[in-house]
Amino acid sequence: MGVTDYFEAPPELLPCLPELLADIWALGSSPEIVVEWLRSLQLPPEATQILDLGCGKGAVSVNLAKELGFKIKGIDFFEPFLVEAREKARKLGVEGLSSFECADMLDILKESSDYDIVIYTGVGGLLGSFDQCVLRLRQTVRPGGYMVIDDGFRVTSDEISRSGYDHYTYYQETIRQLTPHGDIILRENIVPVEDIKSRH
Numbered sequence: 371m372g373v374t375d376y377f378e379a380p381p382e383l384l385p386c387l388p389e390l391l392a393d394i395w396a397l398g399s400s401p402e403i404v405v406e407w408l409r410s411l412q413l414p415p416e417a418t419q420i421l422d423l424g425c426g427k428g429a430v431s432v433n434l435a436k437e438l439g440f441k442i443k444g445i446d447f448f449e450p451f452l453v454e455a456r457e458k459a460r461k462l463g464v465e466g467l468s469s470f471e472c473a474d475m476l477d478i479l480k481e482s483s484d485y486d487i488v489i490y491t492g493v494g495g496l497l498g499s500f501d502q503c504v505l506r507l508r509q510t511v512r513p514g515g516y517m518v519i520d521d522g523f524r525v526t527s528d529e530i531s532r533s534g535y536d537h538y539t540y541y542q543e544t545i546r547q548l549t550p551h552g553d554i555i556l557r558e559n560i561v562p563v564e565d566i567k568s569r570h
């Protein structure tokens with residue numbers, strides 16, 4: 371899937387996207403929750419390496435560098451978001467801990483390994499079912515490493531007609547799909563539907 375397909379926008383509208391989203395740094399996640407979860411692991415600053423796939427404007431990874439001193443590598447295929455991510459890192463004084471690369475995460479996944487943590491927040495069903503998603507993400511981290519996934523599950527049986535949403539399934543099945551490879555769910559945060567609606 372290319373950039374225009376992902377954003378469901380014709381190519382001529384893509385240059386408007388940064389301006390339309392100018393006021394929003396976190397495009398799909400709650401960086402403060404991720405920072406608090408990872409803080410509790412007490413991993414060593416600077417020696418801890420993070421891969422943030424579909425990092426957008428770097429809201430999660432730049433905060434991790436700033437708050438916990440982790441080394442971050444952000445990947446996104448939309449360069450204007452990366453320009454903003456680099457600028458944020460510079461403003462917050464964590465330029466030296468961060469690098470942002472414009473690339474398709476499907477290519478990066480093939481060549482990445484041994485990270486301490488992989489972040490996959492708000493990207494959606496790009497990697498298929500949660501079972502397939504976890505299988506691909508876990509290859510990027512060292513044994514005993516961590517995955518942070520921010521996505522959703524179904525609460526109704528309503529027909530899902532939008533593309534990119536067909537990987538969603540009910541809660542119990544979602545948990546089953548997240549754990550068939552021996553991984554343990556350490557933390558879980560379910561945002562109530564009402565809270566999500568009130569944000570839009």
Ligand SMILES: C[S@@+](CC[C@H](N)C(=O)[O-])C[C@H]1O[C@@H](n2cnc3c(N)ncnc32)[C@H](O)[C@@H]1O
Nearest residue numbers: 396397398399424425426446447474475491492
């Ligand atoms: C909803 S945003 C979430 C951004 C960020 N993770 C956050 O939580 O703020 C999803 C991001 O994934 C990126 N993306 C989607 N498919 C991608 C791909 N195949 N390779 C690289 N980036 C991709 C988009 O450009 C977009 O910036």
